[in-house]
Amino acid sequence: MNAFEIRVEVAPELALFVPQARRAGATALAVDGVSTLGHVVESLGVPLTEVGTLLVDGRAVPVSHIPSAGESVTVRPVARPQRIPEAPLRFLLDVHLGTLARRMRLLGVDTAYESTDIGDPALATRSAAEQRVMLSRDRGLLRRRELWAGAYVYSTDPEEQLRDVLDRFAPELLPWTRCTACNGLLRKATKEEVADQLRHGTRQSYDVFAQCLSCGRAYWKGAHHEQLVAIVERALAESAGPGLP
Structure with missing residues (x-):
């Protein structure tokens, strides 16, 4: 022809x-x-x-x-915000987006993350099986037909990456509700329940704790808490949009 x-x-x-x-x-x-x-x-x-x-x-x-x-x-x-009506909005990130994954979890966004390179076919299969939006900078991965949904991450800077994802998908933000290590949900915990994870100084200085229902990791307002608060407050303010509180 x-x-x-x-x-x-x-x-x-x-x-x-x-x-x-x-x-x-x-x-x-x-x-x-x-x-x-x-x-x-x-x-x-x-x-x-x-x-x-x-x-x-x-x-x-x-x-x-x-x-x-x-x-x-x-x-x-793609028009923004991009709506994914077929299933609850949740994400899957590849091995190169670990910082972005932790920040999305900090904001309470359901975010699966592969910390090892399991290969494009396996990532695409997981995206389809769990109906997760695949986030990646790998164009070849995003072209795989078995993907359920996907989006290219345009920046290499984690702060810009987070801003772009929140602008594109407008997910519901529920800060401090997910484990940044495994994506599990958090619950309030007593000091006694997490005592085996605390050093002496932490036991003496802190009384408010949370624990992951999936991996058991304990959380408290430690040395880096102010940095995390800044990330959360900035994301909430930008997600509110101009003219909104």
């Missing part, structure tokens, strides 16, 4: 995925008349997890659309 051309314009928000030569305005692209528009977009380097509306000559089309000669395609980013 002979190839023909379409015109493709990628939104500025998605330009980082596209080769430099194709970033400025609409660009001609050869297609075969068989491949779907979703495949064409991915061939440019844009993961479909990052694609919102696809417009062909001004009308919205699905990723399964087969392009025809001369069509003009506009690739828009």
Whole structure:
């Protein structure tokens, strides 16, 4: 089958995925008349997890659309906040996002995290089995068909990563309710219940404790508590939006 051309314009928000030569305005692209528009977009380097509306000559089309000669395609980013209506909003992070995972758990967001590299197939399978949004900077992982849902993490800075995830998905924030080590739920605990985890100075200085229902880890307002409070307060303020308390 002979190839023909379409015109493709990628939104500025998605330009980082596209080769430099194709970033400025609409660009001609050869297609075969068989491949779907979703495949064409991915061939440019844009993961479909990052694609919102696809417009062909001004009308919205699905990723399964087969392009025809001369069509003009506009690739828009995902609208924010992105809604995931099929299941409760929860996440799965790969081995490179440990700090982000701990901060999301600190805010009470259901966040699974793989601390070892179990490989893309296993991560995608877990995403599907547990209906978790896969967060990663690995574009290849985000292109795997078995993923339930996914999102690219645009920054390498944990603070910016957290801000971006909260802006994109707007999860409900319930600070201090999850274990930052294992994602389990926390409960109030007495000093006697967690005594075996406390050093003498801690036993003398603190009276309020929490304990993870899953792994048993004890928590109290230790030396780093002010730093954690700052993370929580900043996230709550930014999530409230402008003009809100």
